[in-house]
Amino acid sequence: MMILELHRQGLTITAIARRTGRDPKTVRKYIERGIEAPVYGPRSVGRPSKLAPFMGFLRERVVAFPDLSAARLTREIRELGYAGAYTAVKRFLAAIRPENGPKPYEVRFETPPGVQAQVDFARFVVDFTDDPGTSRVVWLFSLVLGHSRFLFARYVLHQDLQTLLRCHIQAFEAIGGVPIEILYDRMKTAVTGEDDQGHIAYNRSLLALAQHYRFQPRACRPYRAKTKGKVERPFSYIRQDCFLGRSFRNLDDLNAQLIAWLDTVANVRVHGTTQRVVAEAFAAEQPELQTLPQHRFDAVLKLERRVSHDGFVAIGGNYYSVPDRTLRVVEVQQLPDLIRIVDLGNIVAEHPVLEGRKQYRIDRSHRTGGSAKRKTRIASGVIIGRIGDHVPLRPLAIYQAIGAQLASAGRP
Numbered sequence: 383m384m385i386l387e388l389h390r391q392g393l394t395i396t397a398i399a400r401r402t403g404r405d406p407k408t409v410r411k412y413i414e415r416g417i418e419a420p421v422y423g424p425r426s427v428g429r430p431s432k433l434a435p436f437m438g439f440l441r442e443r444v445v446a447f448p449d450l451s452a453a454r455l456t457r458e459i460r461e462l463g464y465a466g467a468y469t470a471v472k473r474f475l476a477a478i479r480p481e482n483g484p485k486p487y488e489v490r491f492e493t494p495p496g497v498q499a500q501v502d503f504a505r506f507v508v509d510f511t512d513d514p515g516t517s518r519v520v521w522l523f524s525l526v527l528g529h530s531r532f533l534f535a536r537y538v539l540h541q542d543l544q545t546l547l548r549c550h551i552q553a554f555e556a557i558g559g560v561p562i563e564i565l566y567d568r569m570k571t572a573v574t575g576e577d578d579q580g581h582i583a584y585n586r587s588l589l590a591l592a593q594h595y596r597f598q599p600r601a602c603r604p605y606r607a608k609t610k611g612k613v614e615r616p617f618s619y620i621r622q623d624c625f626l627g628r629s630f631r632n633l634d635d636l637n638a639q640l641i642a643w644l645d646t647v648a649n650v651r652v653h654g655t656t657q658r659v660v661a662e663a664f665a666a667e668q669p670e671l672q673t674l675p676q677h678r679f680d681a682v683l684k685l686e687r688r689v690s691h692d693g694f695v696a697i698g699g700n701y702y703s704v705p706d707r708t709l710r711v712v713e714v715q716q717l718p719d720l721i722r723i724v725d726l727g728n729i730v731a732e733h734p735v736l737e738g739r740k741q742y743r744i745d746r747s748h749r750t751g752g753s754a755k756r757k758t759r760i761a762s763g764v765i766i767g768r769i770g771d772h773v774p775l776r777p778l779a780i781y782q783a784i785g786a787q788l789a790s791a792g793r794p
Contacts, residue, residue: 499564499565500565501550531660
């Protein structure tokens with residue numbers, strides 16, 4: 383329309399071409415056509431796209447798992463023979479995924495090496511193949527170093543205080559040090575509220591852990607989860623790149639696959655924000671962390687529990703054995719990774735913490751004495767519970783002897 387308007391004003395073809403930046407032949411062609419819309423011929427067909435054979439597979443994966451990351455899908459089709467670029471996969475996925483609209487810009491805060499880590503839990507739902515037909519809720523604990531973006535993560539079955547403390551200890555030992563401060567959201571196991579002056583009140587056990595490892599807990603502002611963006615973003619990254627589209631036998635298998643992914647993918651990639659290899663940045667940050675204390679954190683949570691008629695104490699939904707003739711009410715000391723049972727000031731039982739619920743931990747030495755009904759020997763450290771738990775195999779002669787003993791005990 384501009385060419386036609388300039389021609390109507392009397393400009394020459396050369397002047398119109400100079401003003402519009404078009405070739406004089408193009409200008410002459412549009413003047414001759416008038417207001418007729420231009421017709422374009424078909425483009426010449428070039429070489430076939432390297433991605434074309436894998437587009438159907440990508441569509442199926444995106445339909446089944448819409449949140450799978452482009453990086454994860456690129457790895458999958460490369461295992462199938464794809465030799466093209468990651469950017470081609472990313473563009474194709476952007477075209478077939480629904481648009482959610484533009485996102486607002488965010489302000490990013492960077493911290494010096496060794497200064498800050500961020501901690502949080504995320505909820506996942508999983509169907510373990512060892513227990514088919516039952517969906518289970520698991521929680522992903524994650525600690526991310528703010529400078530290098532090094533990621534420590536483990537799946538657990540609870541969000542309770544004992545689990546939180548245990549995960550901190552595991553994370554500190556995994557990274558070989560402790561940051562100066564750790565940022566939390568308002569999770570109840572970390573923050574108990576505010577005082578009259580608006581000061582944050584932290585859980586006393588978390589403060590004891592912080593004092594032992596010499597870090598400062600910090601709570602982000604209410605309803606400002608993006609303050610912890612460095613730990614929030616990895617949750618979606620783990621879900622899309624590691625969790626979706628896989629099967630897991632049980633919690634141990636889930637964590638084994640997570641650890642392998644962290645070691646071979648997440649912590650060896652070039653981070654999209656820092657543009658550094660995470661493992662290399664962590665190697666530079668690690669010497670700036672505070673050294674680990676000489677001893678592990680051993681503060682305890684103390685509570686009273688009643689011993690059941692069959693000699694077990696219920697703690698966190700699981701059952702731990704106590705010796706015969708233990709008093710009916712005992713003191714339970716919960717360490718981050720140990721259950722200690724105290725009777726009249728004496729430690730009568732110690733058990734490793736059980737994950738899950740409705741599991742039994744039985745110490746063989748607790749069942750060697752007492753009444754005739756308790757003379758059955760039980761393998762040391764046996765865990766009995768849900769499908770998939772280990773149950774010892776015993777000869778039939780043992781059960782025949784037990785039956786004969788019970789029968790003789792019942793004679794007049």
